[in-house]
Amino acid sequence: MxxxxxxxxxxxxxxxxxxxxxxxxxxxxxxxxxxxxxxxxxxxxNPFSNGHKTPCCFLVAPAEENNLREFDGGSDLHTGITDTNGVVFNYTKPGVRQDQRGWEMCISIPLIQPDMFNLLNQWDQYLNKFSDAEMWDPAYKRFDKETHNCYNYTLMFLNRVLAAQGKGSLTKDQFTQSFVLPKIKRACKYTTMxxxxxxxxxxxxxxxxxxx
Ligand SMILES: [Zn+2]
Structure with a gap:
């Protein structure tokens, strides 16, 4: 790139x-x-950023451009959530991973405003607790390409964050259409250019x- x-x-x-x-x-x-x-x-x-330098974000890592273009919230792309130090929590077949590298070029969508101190202070704790839950344990529930994948993990976390702020939750479609797809379109255009x-x-x- x-x-x-x-x-x-x-x-x-x-x-x-x-x-x-x-x-x-x-x-x-x-x-x-x-x-x-x-x-x-x-x-x-540049629509791409280093995910490890964007704390408290929803990350989308483009695999290939075709995948970018056709992204519909399925499993073609990998998504993750950064903690306050830029460690990327992401759900894969063996369970939740914590990546210190590998997300240097992705699309970052901020999930909280910089002045949300309470949420910011509890972010890492939330993320760890959420990731430790049984539902992400492969022995308990298996990864599924369509229904139990990295996107479900990140979206569910986002909805927990919204709930903690007293806000309503977003469906997969709402989040994909309003937040993810516009960024992906811009990234595609930029890549083509x-x-x-x-x-x-x-x-x-x-x-x-x-x-x-
Ligand atoms: Zn001219």
Whole structure:
């Protein structure tokens, strides 16, 4: 995956994405040396983050791009929850794992606001207690690709957190549609863009129509 950041500039009614601003517009060939770029290029935020540096988050680790695109809350992707130190708790066939590495490139969805001190203080305790429960013990209940997988584990934890805040729970569909899929779509778009730029130096699309 690309570490370089993508920048965007606009010229001749196109949005041009690239890693470096070229000397000439790839579309019309006009030279930028004389300051013909009307607006400064903007940096496109990278949708991926290091999961170990995002505490108290819901993590989605993309396996392959196809999986990303087709993700529907099933078992194609791996999901986890970080504790306050960036250790990733995730449910697998042998039970709940605590990963100190391996989630360096994933999608992080924050689960609590930084000012929720009470919850923050109890987070690790909650997560440990939840993970120790019998239902995640393979001797008690077996992993199931559809109904008892990493996504069920993370979603159930999220709902415990919501309940602790006096909030209603989210169904798998609600959470997937409102929180996970938009991030995954953005990540897919970014990945496609990076691949295109790596191959052709530029990714060029029509600028959105200016209605003013
Ligand atoms: Zn141009």
């Amino acid at each position: 690309e570490k370089k950041s993508v920048i965007k500039f606009s010229h001749c009614e196109k949005d041009i994405f690239c890693f470096f601003v070229p000397e000439k517009c790839p579309e019309c060939g006009v030279s930028f040396s004389s300051g013909r770029l009307e607006e400064a290029p903007i940096r496109i935020p 990076c691949r295109e730029i790596s191959q052709n130096y530029f990714y060029i699309v029509d600028s959105p129509v200016n209605t003013s």
